[in-house]
Amino acid sequence: MALLPRTAARVRADSLLDGLTTAVICVDQNLRIAGLNSAAENLFGVGRKHAVNELLVQAIPHFAPQLPRITQALSDFAGFIERESRLSRHGEPPITVDWRVTPFMDGKLRGLLLELLPLDRHLRITRDEWLAAQHQASRELIRGLAHEIKNPLGGIRGAAQLLEREFPDSQHREYTQVIIKEADRLQNLVNRLLGPNRLPKKTSLNIHEVVEHVRQLVQAEGVENITLLRDYDPSIPDLVADREQLIQAVLNVVRNAMQALAARPGTRGIIQLRTRAKRQFTIAGVRHRLVAQIDVEDNGPGIPAELFEKIFYPMVTGRPDGTGLGLPIAQYMVHSHGGLIECASRPGQTIFSIYLPFEPGSTP
Numbered sequence: 001m002a003l004l005p006r007t008a009a010r011v012r013a014d015s016l017l018d019g020l021t022t023a024v025i026c027v028d029q030n031l032r033i034a035g036l037n038s039a040a041e042n043l044f045g046v047g048r049k050h051a052v053n054e055l056l057v058q059a060i061p062h063f064a065p066q067l068p069r070i071t072q073a074l075s076d077f078a079g080f081i082e083r084e085s086r087l088s089r090h091g092e093p094p095i096t097v098d099w100r101v102t103p104f105m106d107g108k109l110r111g112l113l114l115e116l117l118p119l120d121r122h123l124r125i126t127r128d129e130w131l132a133a134q135h136q137a138s139r140e141l142i143r144g145l146a147h148e149i150k151n152p153l154g155g156i157r158g159a160a161q162l163l164e165r166e167f168p169d170s171q172h173r174e175y176t177q178v179i180i181k182e183a184d185r186l187q188n189l190v191n192r193l194l195g196p197n198r199l200p201k202k203t204s205l206n207i208h209e210v211v212e213h214v215r216q217l218v219q220a221e222g223v224e225n226i227t228l229l230r231d232y233d234p235s236i237p238d239l240v241a242d243r244e245q246l247i248q249a250v251l252n253v254v255r256n257a258m259q260a261l262a263a264r265p266g267t268r269g270i271i272q273l274r275t276r277a278k279r280q281f282t283i284a285g286v287r288h289r290l291v292a293q294i295d296v297e298d299n300g301p302g303i304p305a306e307l308f309e310k311i312f313y314p315m316v317t318g319r320p321d322g323t324g325l326g327l328p329i330a331q332y333m334v335h336s337h338g339g340l341i342e343c344a345s346r347p348g349q350t351i352f353s354i355y356l357p358f359e360p361g362s363t364p
Ligand SMILES: Nc1ncnc2c1ncn2[C@@H]1O[C@H](COP(=O)(O)OP(=O)(O)OP(=O)(O)O)[C@@H](O)[C@H]1O
Pocket: 252, 256, 257, 260, 298, 300, 301, 302, 303, 304, 307, 311, 316, 317, 318, 319, 321, 322, 323, 324, 325, 326, 327, 328, 350
């Protein structure tokens, strides 16, 4: 761990520890953190620099309710194991873990080794895989249907145009115009269902350029009573990706947030655009050393409970004029970059997170 001398063997041990999915925290006899691995940093959202030498419960308040047991383990020199324990800190959703506390003695030094296996992530990975398979099946069905609708549509529109030429009087024109307009509307829908009809064009790009572009687009649409805040991590390296697709994906998510806020006049709507670099992140079973995370957070009403499980399915909408395609399209585009899109929502806070890996070679 980071406190110990960096001999060659130690460096290897450090990188091994950082490669673990299990979060490992080492505390000394005063319950100050002596070291922690990357999984622990990610699990509790703390940086190593900040946490080392801090009191455990101060750096990671999740442990505050567990303090008596931890102190006891140290004084009795007896560890414990607990399954499916929920660790939480004020204002954040709890983390479910299996954890083990083991006392150790290093010369005269006593301490505790805390190993925590996060279960939420495990549950989520298998659920992700299951959902991905479901989505794939429904996408194929929809694409098949969309093709069937698309072919006769051209014929219907063409025939209406011919009729218009045959009967130029205004009474018939009214009907043919209805046919043409409705055929165009259907065409538009079908095109969205079929998705992008070009191959992805991947280039090296900065994720902030994409997010800023989206911010400017929605701001140009005129957003009354909605404030767009930015919280960017400038250290995120460039990514190899299709710029247009990423813009589309982020735009669909931000537009939803705006629509949810607009449906709630009177309250001051806030959308936060946040970027982060996240280390050691698993997407559909593939472990990535580094991923870019884009969060879109709004303080709107939240996603209705009955829709929540289904929002990534096509044609699922909670809006009277919605087509229910924005999120499945965003998901498709993020998946085609080997990424992941997920959502957490409750009244007053909805967060969509897009994760994009840096090594496209290791994507599934
Ligand atoms: N930030 C959000 N807050 C509240 N509800 C949301 C949010 N984002 C999505 N939803 C819900 O999820 C539904 C599905 O979103 P999706 O973007 O797929 O379709 P849509 O917005 O209804 O239609 P489209 O995007 O095709 O115009 C929305 O209709 C809305 O009910």
